[in-house]
Amino acid sequence: MKPVKVVKIGGRLMGAAEKLHDFLADFAALEGPKILVHGGGPKATELSLTLGIEPQMYHGRRITGDEDLEVAVMVYAGLLNKQMVAMLQALGNDALGLTGADAGLIRARKRPVKEVDFGWVGDVEEIRTGKLSQLLACGLVPVFNAITHDGRGQLLNTNADTVAAALAVAMAERMPVELIYVFDKEGVFGDLAQQKPVERLSRTGYQLLKEQNIIRDGMIPKIDNGFYALENGVRKVVIGGEKVLHAASRYTELVL
Amino acid sequence: MKPVKVVKIGGRLMGAAEKLHDFLADFAALEGPKILVHGGGPKATELSLTLGIEPQMYHGRRITGDEDLEVAVMVYAGLLNKQMVAMLQALGNDALGLTGADAGLIRARKRPVKEVDFGWVGDVEEIRTGKLSQLLACGLVPVFNAITHDGRGQLLNTNADTVAAALAVAMAERMPVELIYVFDKEGVFGDLAQQKPVERLSRTGYQLLKEQNIIRDGMIPKIDNGFYALENGVRKVVIGGEKVLHAASRYTELVL
Numbered sequence: 001m002k003p004v005k006v007v008k009i010g011g012r013l014m015g016a017a018e019k020l021h022d023f024l025a026d027f028a029a030l031e032g033p034k035i036l037v038h039g040g041g042p043k044a045t046e047l048s049l050t051l052g053i054e055p056q057m058y059h060g061r062r063i064t065g066d067e068d069l070e071v072a073v074m075v076y077a078g079l080l081n082k083q084m085v086a087m088l089q090a091l092g093n094d095a096l097g098l099t100g101a102d103a104g105l106i107r108a109r110k111r112p113v114k115e116v117d118f119g120w121v122g123d124v125e126e127i128r129t130g131k132l133s134q135l136l137a138c139g140l141v142p143v144f145n146a147i148t149h150d151g152r153g154q155l156l157n158t159n160a161d162t163v164a165a166a167l168a169v170a171m172a173e174r175m176p177v178e179l180i181y182v183f184d185k186e187g188v189f190g191d192l193a194q195q196k197p198v199e200r201l202s203r204t205g206y207q208l209l210k211e212q213n214i215i216r217d218g219m220i221p222k223i224d225n226g227f228y229a230l231e232n233g234v235r236k237v238v239i240g241g242e243k244v245l246h247a248a249s250r251y252t253e254l255v256l
Numbered sequence: 257m258k259p260v261k262v263v264k265i266g267g268r269l270m271g272a273a274e275k276l277h278d279f280l281a282d283f284a285a286l287e288g289p290k291i292l293v294h295g296g297g298p299k300a301t302e303l304s305l306t307l308g309i310e311p312q313m314y315h316g317r318r319i320t321g322d323e324d325l326e327v328a329v330m331v332y333a334g335l336l337n338k339q340m341v342a343m344l345q346a347l348g349n350d351a352l353g354l355t356g357a358d359a360g361l362i363r364a365r366k367r368p369v370k371e372v373d374f375g376w377v378g379d380v381e382e383i384r385t386g387k388l389s390q391l392l393a394c395g396l397v398p399v400f401n402a403i404t405h406d407g408r409g410q411l412l413n414t415n416a417d418t419v420a421a422a423l424a425v426a427m428a429e430r431m432p433v434e435l436i437y438v439f440d441k442e443g444v445f446g447d448l449a450q451q452k453p454v455e456r457l458s459r460t461g462y463q464l465l466k467e468q469n470i471i472r473d474g475m476i477p478k479i480d481n482g483f484y485a486l487e488n489g490v491r492k493v494v495i496g497g498e499k500v501l502h503a504a505s506r507y508t509e510l511v512l
Contacts, residue, residue, distance in 0.1 A: 047330075050307060070335060078334020079326060082403060082411055086357040090409035094387075096359045101342040103352045103396055131350075131394070138390050140359055147338060153346035155338055 002032035003176035003235060004136065007245070008164035010183035011039035014080060019242045023182060024084065026245035028091035033136045033175075035167060036095075037144045038084060039160040044075040056119075064119035064157045072157045073099075076145040085143055096140045100124075100148030101155060103131050106163065108148035108156045122148045122156025124163065127170035165225035165234075172233035179229045179237045181222055186241040187252030188215060188223065197240070200255045203227060226254045258288035259432035259491060260392065263501070264420035266439035267295035270336060275498045279438060280340070282501035284347035289392045289431075291423060292351075293400045294340060295416040300331040312375075320375035320413045328413045329355075332401040341399055352396045356380075356404030357411060359387050362419065364404035364412045378404045378412025380419065383426035421481035421490075428489035435485045435493045437478055442497040443508030444471060444479065453496070453508045459483060482510045 007027060013019050027036060048055065048071050056063040064072070081097040088095035100106025100122075108122030135142055144167070146160035161181065168179040187197025190205075192214060198205070206223055209215040215223065226237040238244065240251030263283060269275050283292060304311065304327050312319040320328065337353040344351035356362025356378075364378030391398055400423070402416035417437065424435040443453025446461075448470060454461070462479055465471040471479065482493040494500065496507030 073338050074330035074334040076334075077338050078330040078332075082329050082333050082355050082357055085355070086405045086411050087409045089357055089360050089405060089407060094359055095357075097355070097357070099338050099341070099353070101338055101345055101351075101353070103350055104345050134394050138387070138394075149342040149345060151345060153343045155342050 001175055003178050004033040004035065004171055005030060005178050005180060006035045006037065006164055006168040006171070007180045007182060008037040008161060009039065010181075011041040011160075012184045013182065013242050014038060014041035015043065021087070023242040023245070024087050025091060026243070028088055028093045030245060035132075035136075035142045035144065035171075036084070036088075037146070037160055037164040037167065038076075038080060039146065040072070040076055041080060043080065044071055047071050047075055058116045058118070061118070063117070064121050066120070069120040069155060069157055073147055073155055077147045081143060081145045088141060088143065093141045094139055095143050096135065097143045097145075099145055099155070100158070100163070103135070104128055104149075104151070105132055106144075106148045106158075106166070107151045108158050109150055110154070110156060120154070120156050122150065122158045124148065124158060124166040127166060129170050129174055132167075132171065133174060159221070161222050161225045165229045168229045168234045169232045172229075172235075177234045179226065179234050180244060181226065181237075181239045182242060182244055183222070183239070184241065186250050187239050188219065190214065197250055197252045199250075200253050202255050223254070230254050230256055257431055259434050260289040260291065260427055261286060261434050261436060262291045262293065262420055262424040262427070263436045263438060264293040264417060265295065266437075267297040267416075268440045269438065269498055270294060270297035271299070272440075277343070279498040279501070280343050281347060282499070284344055284349045286501060291388075291392075291398045291400065291427075292340070292344075293402070293416055293420040293423065294332075294336060295402065296328070296332055297336060299336065300327055303327050303331055314372045314374070317374070319373070320377050322376070325376040325411060325413055329403055329411055333403045337399060337401045344397060344399065349397045350395055351399050352391065353399045353401075355401060355411070356414070356419070359391070360384055360405075360407070361388055362400075362404045362414075362422070363407045364414050365406055366410070366412060376410070376412050378406065378414045380404065380414060380422040383422060385426050385430055388423075388427065389430060415477070417478050417481045421485045424485045424490045425488045428485075428491075433490045435482065435490050436500060437482065437493075437495045438498060438500055439478070439495070440497065442506050443495050444475065446470065453506055455506075456509050456511045458511050479510070486510050486512055
């Protein structure tokens, strides 16, 4: 059985038209079953600014208010998702754009209110892998954005890295899965000079690089998601740049 | 074989939360295969105004520029489509939101430039009925908005009434189809007092009411689409209000 490849593309790459196109051409050329998950990109921030929506933050983390959710749904599930679907169709892939609400594929729940209400942020609860497998069996290429729903009519905004990991782990119960994070660097770097990404990163190495403050910020949840996937049935987890789907490319593989 | 019901809901109804909810509850209760097609609603105009996008018109017809298309994709394919999908999921229907680009279901072509370039307006060229039947066979309830694609990466804005008629006609080659237009009136009225809609409307009656200027404006393309469907294999075409899916409701049926 050919492994299903779950490929997550980051927001910054999506804002770079040429890199996005190169990446999509490589993705379209991938054989076997595959799932694309995409993030947001600068477009949502741009639209929020134009609409005069003030970002609400709590300790550096964003709160998703009513208007923020509307913008996220419009930009992620609308503009970006449909542009990517149309491009992939033009490249010969039978792409199908999806939120977690579509076909009830990803049910999430609103993050419980503790010291702060993060608003319409959703944590993944359940993935309908049977339905998703049916879509793959129809020859379709699912293209997910990070909008989910709670099953009671409410849309939610979920972290796209987490959605990719959750999809990979859930599908791993049915078939072999590989998870590939594509972002604006060639992989995880072991020093601040960033000449060449680490080829293999273990939990121990990760811990060390975090302590040295070499791995930090947004990389941390991405790598955490990657190890979570690897420890829960996903065969291979890779972090790389927009050329990662090329055989000769450099990248970082997470190892147990 | 149970007929597939293609139900088109108009933009104005979608702007009325309570009526929309009543309609969706009735739609969710419909048995057998069904397809929902929705229009735009006031939200797109509202967003365009907020963004300061000036509507370009030609003889009362709207031109779809780059920014107009972005707004249409964000509002129709993003916000409205996903809100409806989430609501239908909550009502127990396995809704799947779709543009014509998704699964390559509806290919359109940019309207040819004659005396004026209407911009990113698409006329339906081809519908992949095999793929759509597969989705129905999976127990899914397709929810279409009026965004289509040209198969070469370009999204297009298509009239939602026309999309509904084109879907109905295309599916009629495979199975029995009924087409139901739902809008903000109870049907087609035979006089200006609008007490009670005409129960059955023939081509002759239509012609007469048009000449008397009783049927006019947006009703004309809707009825034209309806007769086109009826003359091309669709079994039944009905025009009614948000309660039309209730058995006891009044409505207008087009007849040959």
